[in-house]
Amino acid sequence: MTSTLTPARPAPPSTARIALARVGLELRLFARERQQVVFSFAYPLVMMVVFASVLGGDERPGGIPFAQYFLAGIAATGIMLTSFQAVGTAIAAEREAGLLGRLQLLGTPPAAYFAGKAGQVLVTTAVQLALLLPLARYAYDVPMPADLGHWLTFGWVAALGALAGTVLGIAVSALPGSASSVTTTISGFAIVLQFFSGVFFGFTELPGWMQQVAALFPLKWLTQGMRSAFLPEQAGAFEVAGGWEHGRTALVLVAWVIIGVMVCTRTFRWRRAAG
Amino acid sequence: MTTTAVAPPPVRTGNAPAVTVRGLVKTYGGTTVLDGLDLDVHRGECFALLGPNGAGKTTTIEVLEGVRRRDAGTVSVLGEDPATAGRTWRARLGVVSQGEGAGQALSVRETLDHFARYTSTPRPVDELLAAVGLTGQADARVAGLSGGQRRRLAVALGVQNRPELVFLDEPTTGMDPVARRQFWQLVRDLRADGTTVLLTTHYLDEAAELADRVGVVAGGRLVEVAPPAELGAGLRREATVRWREPGGWREVRTEQPAGVLRDLLAAHPCGEVPDLTVTRPGLEDVYLALVGATPGGDPR
Known part of the structure; x- marks a missing residue:
């Protein structure tokens, strides 16, 4: 916009440019937060070691070794940890510290802020999986995805799961209460959802109502999608639907991302409500 | 330049x-x-x-x-x-607010470098650092800054976009006297x-x-x-003439203290008027009167 009355000030930087700056910032801050780094990366590894050591001799439906079945679940849990949990607690804390208020004053587009979170989540999730998979492969003889097709399945399921988790984390950060109470709520919800979604137990062993509740949230689909990448093709017959349901998995995760972004851009608050 | x-x-x-x-x-x-x-x-x-x-x-x-x-x-x-x-x-717009940057784990320079990317008209970072007196702390983490240094960083962020x-x-809340004076100079430069x-x-x-x-x-x-x-020009015009008499303190508020003094001196033809003072309200007195508080009283 140029007019003779209004001295030209160059247009503000684009949303994409700010988003790029945000991704760099988020990664730098993440890397410097030692506790967060250790927790995010070590949790799935420790869980893998503990469960595979204790229940390593068990078999899952279809004669699948426990460690193989569990890797799919713990990979999905790890993704939820680096997306949903990390994002939800970080935003609540940043809001409380006034960092978001600063962004609002600068006219930061919310989309740029969300993109920064999503970028950070994708990178940290990739690092986390890059640590978990070799552990399962070399310590517990879990076979990796059988071919390129299965690797691709692994890739899109992980990416969509991370994005859906990010969106859900942004949404949940708007819960009322202090940052520490939001953190507690998020952790509690995440733990319950893990049990409901078949991370620790075979999903088909769960009661029907639990399965139905879990089917509303991304983690169940993320876990199922991971099984389709790591388990042999015929194991799909032991799923609730008798198959891997790739179409439905993609649909649910994409729906979470799209509807979530629409809801978040409307309900997102830079500041805590005034008392 | x-x-x-x-x-x-x-x-x-x-x-x-x-x-x-x-x-x-x-x-x-x-x-x-x-x-x-x-x-x-x-x-x-x-x-x-x-x-x-x-x-x-x-x-x-x-x-x-x-x-x-x-x-x-x-x-x-x-x-x-x-x-x-x-x-x-x-x-x-520029806003100097309480939130001090992008994160505690960043250095002062990293914080300014980061926010420079949000504006199309950034001031050079070194110029900003010098203007707020943080050149020596450029590589210090925000977490380690004193309260006054954080305020200075907030000021730098507030004017970064010209x-x-x-x-x-x-x-200047929380700044020491030296930092306050530096800050005043910054405002004058702006x-x-x-x-x-x-x-x-x-x-x-x-x-x-x-x-x-x-x-x-x-x-x-x-x-x-x-x-x-x-x-508070109206309030300030009024002077208070105060002195002591055998019965106790006397006080007269007037816009023409000279007249009161003339009468007083006439009443004491030979000798001092005990503890005589003439005072006008200072800025602080005017302010307290305007906001409805009395000196030394509860401001609420």
Whole structure:
């Protein structure tokens, strides 16, 4: 916009440019937060070691070794940890510290802020999986995805799961209460959802109502999608639907991302409500 | 000067005030914080909102910044309504606020480098560091800064985009005297560039030092607006003549103390008038009278 009355000030930087700056910032801050780094990366590894050591001799439906079945679940849990949990607690804390208020004053587009979170989540999730998979492969003889097709399945399921988790984390950060109470709520919800979604137990062993509740949230689909990448093709017959349901998995995760972004851009608050 | 690539935007010299507020009302729950506040800030001036805590200074600033909704009244900031204005409007504003940057784990320089990417008209980082006296702390983590140093970083962030209008909400709270003086110089430099400054403070000396005009806020309204030296002119004209008589203290308030003195001296033809003083209220007395508090009394 140029007019003779209004001295030209160059247009503000684009949303994409700010988003790029945000991704760099988020990664730098993440890397410097030692506790967060250790927790995010070590949790799935420790869980893998503990469960595979204790229940390593068990078999899952279809004669699948426990460690193989569990890797799919713990990979999905790890993704939820680096997306949903990390994002939800970080935003609540940043809001409380006034960092978001600063962004609002600068006219930061919310989309740029969300993109920064999503970028950070994708990178940290990739690092986390890059640590978990070799552990399962070399310590517990879990076979990796059988071919390129299965690797691709692994890739899109992980990416969509991370994005859906990010969106859900942004949404949940708007819960009322202090940052520490939001953190507690998020952790509690995440733990319950893990049990409901078949991370620790075979999903088909769960009661029907639990399965139905879990089917509303991304983690169940993320876990199922991971099984389709790591388990042999015929194991799909032991799923609730008798198959891997790739179409439905993609649909649910994409729906979470799209509807979530629409809801978040409307309900997102830079500041805590005034008392 | 090596900053020709990003020259400061031209100063607007139009007659339109930088800020116009009429009948601003804001209530929280059942409490009225702003009760019909009127305010005009002219282009290029430094205006200080002075008042006790809880008088509504910060709420006023937040409404003007467009981060707080108002319940009634009209507001125009740089020609736009803050409640609906967009990014191009924000790009012309600077805000020195309490939140100090992007994260505790960043260094001062990293913080400024990062936020430089949010504006199309950034000041060079080294120039900013020097202006706020943080050159020596450029590589220190924000987490390790003292309270005063954090305020200086907040100031640097507030003016990074070469704003036309800067909001300073109690900018020197927590600063030591040296830092305060450096900060005052920074405000003078901003003004020399033609920047309009609206600051809130509860320090009278700061208002007197920096402001062209001072507005005293009390009970959610602007109760007086004047240059610092003329603040409470009516109150200041009145002098207090005080002396002692055998029965106790006597006190006369008058706009013509000379007449009172003449009578007094006539009554004491040979000798001193015991403990005679003539005083006029200072800025602080005027301020306390305006906000409805008495010296030494409870400000509420």
